[in-house]
Amino acid sequence: MLLVRGDPGREDVREGRPAGGGRGRGGALEALGGAPALLSEGLRRRGTDPGAERDGREGPAGRSPDLRAAGGAVIRGAPARCPPPGGGGVRTSSHCFIPPARVCYNPGVPQDERAFLDWLIRRRPFRRGRGVLAGIGDDCAVVRGPRGRTPGLFKIDSVVDGVHFLSKTTRPFWIGWKALNRSLSDIAAMGGVPRYAVAAACVPRGFGLARMKQVMAGLAAAARRAGVALVGGDTASTAGPFSVSVAVWGEAGPGGPVLRSGARPGDWVWVTGALGGSILGRHLTFTPRLREAREIVRRLRPTAMMDVSDGLGIDAGRMAKAGGVAIVLEGGAVPVSRAARALSRRDGRSPLDHALADGEDYELLFTTRPRRPRDVTGLSLGGVRATVIGRVRRGCGAWIIDRGRRRRIDAAGYEHLL
Amino acid sequence: MLLVRGDPGREDVREGRPAGGGRGRGGALEALGGAPALLSEGLRRRGTDPGAERDGREGPAGRSPDLRAAGGAVIRGAPARCPPPGGGGVRTSSHCFIPPARVCYNPGVPQDERAFLDWLIRRRPFRRGRGVLAGIGDDCAVVRGPRGRTPGLFKIDSVVDGVHFLSKTTRPFWIGWKALNRSLSDIAAMGGVPRYAVAAACVPRGFGLARMKQVMAGLAAAARRAGVALVGGDTASTAGPFSVSVAVWGEAGPGGPVLRSGARPGDWVWVTGALGGSILGRHLTFTPRLREAREIVRRLRPTAMMDVSDGLGIDAGRMAKAGGVAIVLEGGAVPVSRAARALSRRDGRSPLDHALADGEDYELLFTTRPRRPRDVTGLSLGGVRATVIGRVRRGCGAWIIDRGRRRRIDAAGYEHLL
Numbered sequence: 001m002l003l004v005r006g007d008p009g010r011e012d013v014r015e016g017r018p019a020g021g022g023r024g025r026g027g028a029l030e031a032l033g034g035a036p037a038l039l040s041e042g043l044r045r046r047g048t049d050p051g052a053e054r055d056g057r058e059g060p061a062g063r064s065p066d067l068r069a070a071g072g073a074v075i076r077g078a079p080a081r082c083p084p085p086g087g088g089g090v091r092t093s094s095h096c097f098i099p100p101a102r103v104c105y106n107p108g109v110p111q112d113e114r115a116f117l118d119w120l121i122r123r124r125p126f127r128r129g130r131g132v133l134a135g136i137g138d139d140c141a142v143v144r145g146p147r148g149r150t151p152g153l154f155k156i157d158s159v160v161d162g163v164h165f166l167s168k169t170t171r172p173f174w175i176g177w178k179a180l181n182r183s184l185s186d187i188a189a190m191g192g193v194p195r196y197a198v199a200a201a202c203v204p205r206g207f208g209l210a211r212m213k214q215v216m217a218g219l220a221a222a223a224r225r226a227g228v229a230l231v232g233g234d235t236a237s238t239a240g241p242f243s244v245s246v247a248v249w250g251e252a253g254p255g256g257p258v259l260r261s262g263a264r265p266g267d268w269v270w271v272t273g274a275l276g277g278s279i280l281g282r283h284l285t286f287t288p289r290l291r292e293a294r295e296i297v298r299r300l301r302p303t304a305m306m307d308v309s310d311g312l313g314i315d316a317g318r319m320a321k322a323g324g325v326a327i328v329l330e331g332g333a334v335p336v337s338r339a340a341r342a343l344s345r346r347d348g349r350s351p352l353d354h355a356l357a358d359g360e361d362y363e364l365l366f367t368t369r370p371r372r373p374r375d376v377t378g379l380s381l382g383g384v385r386a387t388v389i390g391r392v393r394r395g396c397g398a399w400i401i402d403r404g405r406r407r408r409i410d411a412a413g414y415e416h417l418l
Numbered sequence: 419m420l421l422v423r424g425d426p427g428r429e430d431v432r433e434g435r436p437a438g439g440g441r442g443r444g445g446a447l448e449a450l451g452g453a454p455a456l457l458s459e460g461l462r463r464r465g466t467d468p469g470a471e472r473d474g475r476e477g478p479a480g481r482s483p484d485l486r487a488a489g490g491a492v493i494r495g496a497p498a499r500c501p502p503p504g505g506g507g508v509r510t511s512s513h514c515f516i517p518p519a520r521v522c523y524n525p526g527v528p529q530d531e532r533a534f535l536d537w538l539i540r541r542r543p544f545r546r547g548r549g550v551l552a553g554i555g556d557d558c559a560v561v562r563g564p565r566g567r568t569p570g571l572f573k574i575d576s577v578v579d580g581v582h583f584l585s586k587t588t589r590p591f592w593i594g595w596k597a598l599n600r601s602l603s604d605i606a607a608m609g610g611v612p613r614y615a616v617a618a619a620c621v622p623r624g625f626g627l628a629r630m631k632q633v634m635a636g637l638a639a640a641a642r643r644a645g646v647a648l649v650g651g652d653t654a655s656t657a658g659p660f661s662v663s664v665a666v667w668g669e670a671g672p673g674g675p676v677l678r679s680g681a682r683p684g685d686w687v688w689v690t691g692a693l694g695g696s697i698l699g700r701h702l703t704f705t706p707r708l709r710e711a712r713e714i715v716r717r718l719r720p721t722a723m724m725d726v727s728d729g730l731g732i733d734a735g736r737m738a739k740a741g742g743v744a745i746v747l748e749g750g751a752v753p754v755s756r757a758a759r760a761l762s763r764r765d766g767r768s769p770l771d772h773a774l775a776d777g778e779d780y781e782l783l784f785t786t787r788p789r790r791p792r793d794v795t796g797l798s799l800g801g802v803r804a805t806v807i808g809r810v811r812r813g814c815g816a817w818i819i820d821r822g823r824r825r826r827i828d829a830a831g832y833e834h835l836l
Contacts, residue, residue, distance in 0.1 A: 115627060116627055116630055116653060119627070119631065131613070131614075131647065132614075132647045132649050140650065141614065141616065141649030141650040143613070143614055143647070143649060149567075152614075152667070154614050154616055154649055154650060154665075154667060155616065155650060156616035156617065156618045156650060156651060156652055156663070156665050157618065157652045158618045158620060158652055158654045158663070159654075160620055160654050160655070160656045160658075162656070162657050163654055163655055163656065163657075164654070195549070195561070196549075196550075196559065196561055196570075196572050198559065198572055198573065198574035198665055199574065200574045200575065200576045200618075200663040200665075202576060202578055202620070202658075202661050202663075204658075209533060209534055209537070212534055213537065229549065229550045229561070231550050231559030231561060231572055232558065232559040232572060232573060232574060233574060234574055234575045234576055234663070235534060236576045236577075236578050236581055236582070236661075237578070237581055238578045238580070238581065238658060238659060238661065239580050239581075239658060239659055240578075240620075240622075240656060240657060240658010240659045240661075241656060241657055241658045243620050243654075243656065243658075243661070245574070245576070245618040245620075245652070245663035245665075247572075247574050247616055247618075247663075247665030249570070249572060249667055
């Protein structure tokens with residue numbers, strides 16, 4: 001199943017002027033319709049919504065806004081090439097350059113999670129430390145194990161009422177289930193083995209003991225399923241919505257931790273399961289791909305791996321950025337879930353757009369060397385499919401070739417507003 | 419400095435009818451005045467406020483309410499003795515009995531953190547697990563280390579706007595500083611060495627990148643001071659107040675982890691520093707007693723240790739309950755901070771009441787065997803004082819002898835409402 005034409009590593013995405021228009025980090029896409037009610041509060045959805053008009057802001061210093069149609073979306077301030085060094089930016093590799101913060105954060109413009117993360121990743125205290133093998137910027141932190149032991153994995157994640165679930169319609173059991181499984185999905189994304197978890201709940205007055213017990217039952221069920229010991233926690237009252245943060249400590253699996261930065265030009269890009277439409281229920285009831293990840297590590301020796309939590313587009317963009325490469329997906333190869341098709345019939349957005357931008361799939365996105373097999377015959381993933389959906393190229397960003405046109409998809413997914 | 423008369427272990431607090439009235443877990447104290455504005459939202463303060471009238475509820479099944487004056491406070495439903503077994507309760511030792519949940523949680527009555535924790539501690543999945551040496555119920559979870567290695571410590575804690583700080587008046591730096599140091603204080607309470615931390619922030623819209631950076635600077639400063647690597651995090655948007663949850667992974671110190679359950683009749687009870695009035699600033703700017711704790715472990719071999727986070731009264735009560743003993747403090751020996759005296763001049767409550775009930779002192783409460791020294795000459799705690807403030811007795815609960823009267827103080831401190 002050859003998805004992308006051309007020899008591995010020969011096509012340079014930076015050089016080819018994208019058919020659908022590129023978007024540099026200096027440009028800006030504003031949120032538009034299509035966000036379900038669940039996400040409307042404090043969240044901006046960056047979709048690939050065809051026909052949607054987008055606000056633009058001034059591009060990187062001195063660059064004039066660049067109007068271009070991408071699948072019907074109007075994008076401004078979008079340089080076609082990765083911006084050159086200068087003005088305080090950081091060159092992460094010979095291929096890719098992170099522009100300086102002042103270019104990204106225009107005053108008066110709402111700040112995004114991405115901007116904050118970029119700032120953090122560049123700060124030394126959060127990047128390095130005694131015993132830290134991989135800090136902020138990957139699915140989990142990787143820390144040195146005791147002598148001769150496997151490295152430790154450390155992760156924290158939160159679920160917030162009105163953002164990750166709606167307490168009015170969600171059974172409290174699923175709040176607990178999701179809260180732990182989100183962190184476990186990140187441990188899975190490293191091919192790791194989770195060991196211990198602690199949970200901190202912020203509880204509004206009147207939430208009540210009965211519901212707290214059900215949340216705990218969800219946490220306990222998720223812990224039991226993954227073989228994790230839930231060893232501690234904290235409850236604090238809040239004037240705001242209910243939230244739970246869960247931290248998980250684990251160990252790297254036998255193949256060592258798989259970082260998201262290891263993708264190299266020519267690699268195959270894979271995804272497990274089918275994507276999109278998780279809002280119809282799977283975003284609560286999913287099970288993290290812990291066993292599948294370990295099987296993938298054992299059989300396919302992935303060069304990079306991460307979980308798809310914010311949307312295939314944005315997450316493929318993160319993997320591309322971490323590796324200093326471009327990721328090019330084949331639209332027809334992306335596995336689209338039944339839920340994504342159901343949503344598509346309701347809202348008219350294409351099933352592929354749902355698969356790219358809905359997020360909360362908690363599937364695994366990974367890359368393998370060109371010589372590794374491209375089919376999963378004999379790969380026992382317990383009924384979970386793994387599909388080759390594209391290739392890694394030299395260049396920047398995440399792209400999709402859909403009906404013969406190439407467009408940039410780094411921005412298809414969720415971002416939290418700060 | 420002999421504080422409590424009588425031979426160690428000879429006095430049985432259960433048997434002596436307390437002069438100031440006891441309070442069984444079946445009884446209930448309602449919140450009343452005296453809570454500063456910071457704590458009014460979603461928090462109930464259980465004080466030793468003299469003259470305050472308290473709502474009562476029906477005591478444990480079949481027990482008639484027992485009216486009794488305790489330092490001027492009217493307490494109802496308060497059995498003078500630990501309740502006898504029966505009706506589904508749990509006997510934790512030959513001395514102490516935890517009554518069944520249905521006695522504690524009257525329908526329609528706001529539920530407390532304590533009730534939830536009691537429920538949790540009795541649930542097997544949260545108490546036991548592969549490799550878990552101490553689960554929910556102590557300052558940190560203690561988990562088995564790799565073969566031949568020291569056990570691991572795991573802790574999570576949160577700070578919430580309106581509960582633990584007021585974002586309108588607090589510099590964001592101190593929010594981050596406090597968020598990490600609260601968890602570090604729990605690692606200190608075990609005599610442990612913190613290694614790695616992860617932080618999850620729930621961020622209201624409009625909080626802004628500038629303030630987030632200051633919060634991170636506070637986290638980073640606290641991490642640097644304690645030699646902790648801040649290795650990861652998460653940001654989520656919320657419609658509610660700003661909050662940060664921090665999880666810390668550490669290792670037990672050379673003397674092994676010191677649990678809060680080890681106090682035995684006859685032991686001396688100690689506290690570091692001076693207590694009360696933290697609301698005037700120290701609740702934000704404190705430094706966790708990490709080095710002091712390790713020095714205490716090395717020199718005094720404490721039998722039990724914990725940090726004073728919710729108030730000396732409530733925390734001494736927790737230590738007593740964990741060990742199945744009574745803790746009797748000498749009012750005159752409790753070190754009262756300058757801030758507690760300043761508050762006392764403003765509100766008329768005694769400095770001792772502030773020291774017992776204000777909480778957020780983040781000092782160490784610990785016990786030592788009767789033969790250990792009772793003075794700290796030669797104990798290098800870097801200028802921090804350690805004071806003997808009472809003794810451990812057979813029986814239940816925390817008590818104070820103040821101006822010749824003994825009263826129960828388990829309820830003096832904070833509880834979060836659920």
